[in-house]
Amino acid sequence: xxxxxxxxxxxxxxxxxxxxxxxxxxxxxxxxxxxxxxxxxxxxxxxxxxxxxxxxxxxxxxxxxxxxxxxxxxxxxxxxxxxxxxxxxxxxxxxxxxxxxxxxxxx
Amino acid sequence: xxxxxxxxxxxxxxxxxxxxxxxxxxxxxxxxxxxxxxxxxxxxxxxxxxxxxxxxxxxxxxxxxxxxxxxxxxxxxxxxxxxxxxxxxxxxxxxxxxxxxxxxxxxxxxxxx
Numbered sequence: 001x002x003x004x005x006x007x008x009x010x011x012x013x014x015x016x017x018x019x020x021x022x023x024x025x026x027x028x029x030x031x032x033x034x035x036x037x038x039x040x041x042x043x044x045x046x047x048x049x050x051x052x053x054x055x056x057x058x059x060x061x062x063x064x065x066x067x068x069x070x071x072x073x074x075x076x077x078x079x080x081x082x083x084x085x086x087x088x089x090x091x092x093x094x095x096x097x098x099x100x101x102x103x104x105x106x107x
Numbered sequence: 108x109x110x111x112x113x114x115x116x117x118x119x120x121x122x123x124x125x126x127x128x129x130x131x132x133x134x135x136x137x138x139x140x141x142x143x144x145x146x147x148x149x150x151x152x153x154x155x156x157x158x159x160x161x162x163x164x165x166x167x168x169x170x171x172x173x174x175x176x177x178x179x180x181x182x183x184x185x186x187x188x189x190x191x192x193x194x195x196x197x198x199x200x201x202x203x204x205x206x207x208x209x210x211x212x213x214x215x216x217x218x219x220x
Binding site: 035086 | 140142147148149151152155162196198200207208209211212213216
């Protein structure tokens with residue numbers, strides 16, 4: 001059983017919609033990363049959270065330590081937001097990745 | 108510094124051949140990680156280095172896999188006697204010691220035919 005679980009696996013929405021991707025993690029995870037992966041493979045780090053909430057532009061990430069749950073929100077979604085979004089838990093020495101959420105935003 | 112660079116970007120090889128990939132991390136980053144990602148899945152940890160020392164290896168890393176970071180700078184990942192199941196994206200990442208800020212390379216996509 002993976003220590004980091006994401007949902008949904010696939011998400012299709014219309015431009016402008018509010019997007020939420022969820023991530024649950026197990027004990028032993030000290031921080032949570034949200035990453036973006038475009039076709040071709042390159043991964044970009046969006047956020048690292050150990051508590052509370054962070055915002056960057058139209059992206060918002062929240063984490064609830066007690067419930068071991070994090071969410072990534074995208075406001076006013078745009079087709080260029082289409083990508084795979086991955087949450088990854090920070091273990092003692094390495095990242096443990098979720099399976100990713102493939103997001104497609106249609107114009 | 109242009110970030111983490113991986114070479115080659117793509118590699119097609121015949122089953123049974125050996126392949127070697129290279130990762131050049133950000134120069135100030137002491138830690139270097141290798142991950143493997145198969146289609147539709149998140150990356151899985153393979154191994155990591157603190158400077159030149161290989162500190163942890165996943166059980167995914169069979170005897171056919173070996174990784175080195177001889178001078179604590181670039182790293183190589185070699186796969187001997189490749190199998191079709193080795194087809195995947197091999198990702199490298201680096202981070203400074205004491206922080207959890209990672210920078211990822213663009214990956215090497217391996218196809219074993």
